[in-house]
Amino acid sequence: MSNTSEGSTRILVTGATGTVGREVVARLCDAGKPVTAAVRDPRAADVVPGVPTVRFDFEQPATYGPAFADHGALFLVRPPAITRVWSSIFPAIDAAVRAGVRHVVFLSLQGAEANPLVPHRWIEWKLASTDVTATLLRPSFFMQNLVTTHRREIARDGRLVVPAGTGRTAFIDARDIAAVAARVLIEPRYAGRAFELTGPAALTYHEVADVLSDVLGRTIRYDEPGVLDFLQHSRREGRPWPFILVMTGIYLTARFGGAARTTSTVASVLERPARSFRRFAEDYATAWERQRPA
Ligand SMILES: NC(=O)c1ccc[n+]([C@@H]2O[C@H](COP(=O)([O-])OP(=O)(O)OC[C@H]3O[C@@H](n4cnc5c(N)ncnc54)[C@H](OP(=O)(O)O)[C@@H]3O)[C@@H](O)[C@H]2O)c1
Structure with missing residues (x-):
């Protein structure tokens, strides 16, 4: 990670075959940042040509350590099918911190801060209780x-x-979420903040x-x-x-x-x-x- 003086600068992207994660990988590559795509099936995954992949499955704790090793930052996506976040996402966060990840950018949900019924809120709480810098992206409904x-x-x-x-509905283009995610992963001034993102x-x-x-x-x-x-x-x-x-x-x-x-956060972070x-x-x-x- 380029915003600290110690440890790895490499960024691990989860959900890397999905709508947002795939674009985050591409934007980090464009910026010349060292990035790894975390994927369930490295043989099937063709995320961005030339980008290294590592096997990672939230439901397979044995994959956590090898995936997080030598990464300073993490883009965290909760797969939509995972509802029992305490038994898969929480242990993965703990493993990431143990492995030396210092900054987590989490793809949350618009309004999560006021909605204790959504799993995104529970993950936000988990991150707040953990010794890691957490940056929260809270996007509205995806155009995609x-x-x-x-x-x-x-x-x-x-x-x-x-x-x-x-x-x-304040529809947002997922490509803009990814561009914001890449920016906050790269630029230290955004770390530790929460961003409500809409179109x-x-x-x-x-x-x-x-x-x-x-x-x-x-x-x-x-x-x-x-x-x-x-x-x-x-x-x-x-x-x-x-x-x-x-x-x-x-x-x-x-x-x-x-x-x-609606918010103007995308425009102010991306300057467009x-x-x-x-x-x-x-x-x-x-x-x-x-x-x-x-
Ligand atoms: N859609 C919306 O309007 C909206 C709005 C706000 C927030 N969100 C939030 O955004 C998140 C979804 O992001 P997205 O739409 O970019 O994702 P997505 O396109 O649904 O893709 C899901 C990703 O998760 C991976 N995955 C599935 N199960 C996994 C597991 N057990 N371990 C590791 N990876 C796994 C998938 O990999 P495989 O290729 O292996 O399946 C895929 O890369 C959700 O938390 C959702 O609530 C969505």
Whole structure:
């Protein structure tokens, strides 16, 4: 890590095959920083060409020591499937500290500081109780959810099926989260702080559908489906129940106005505006082509 005089300067990135982690690896490489991608299957992982990988699995404590060795900083992602954080994420944090990691940048969640029900909050508490410098990134809802979770319904059916009513969401482009993460991993002045990260505007799903329709040149509908429609649609899509319930909570929060808060933090850290939803839609337009396999 370049911000201390002792120990390793190498940065370990967890979730390195995921939406944010992959971009964090790329941004650190661009900056010429020594980085290792922590991956569950090094044979399958092709994160960024030329970047070393190390085997790491939160559910396999034997992988902790070898992965954390010779790293001074850690980008920590809680995989969405891990809910019992005390039995996998907490021991991994302890192992990281024992191995000499001095700075952890954690990908948390907007509003986590006021929500004791989310596992991100428990991880924040764990980090605060540990002898490590913790920097917290608390992003809003990712624009990229529309090319992952919702890609198929948009591409195949020309619809957005979320029970968010006319509530607004401060969508953020995950590429901006990664750029901020790289910056705070590199520049010591950001260490130990918490950052609430959002996109530049809070949009309704009607506005999202309008931008998508405009960019894709065909109509994408949003007809304010209710919770029951959403549950039925999600089951037809084969989504697992725990995931459906988490999503329902997220969309109802948006419906009742709890996801609309915007900040200017991305612009002030990156010294450029946060990416707009239109820019995101233009950059990812091919993801919603109808002929792609569903
Ligand atoms: N989506 C949103 O709108 C949003 C908003 C705010 C915060 N967040 C938070 O962001 C986090 C997810 O980030 P993301 O979307 O970048 O991740 P993601 O794309 O869902 O990828 C998950 C990553 O975790 C890895 N992983 C899964 N199980 C693992 C295990 N047992 N051990 C080690 N690694 C494992 C996966 O690796 P494999 O390739 O091996 O599967 C993958 O790299 C979550 O905590 C979520 O709550 C999301």
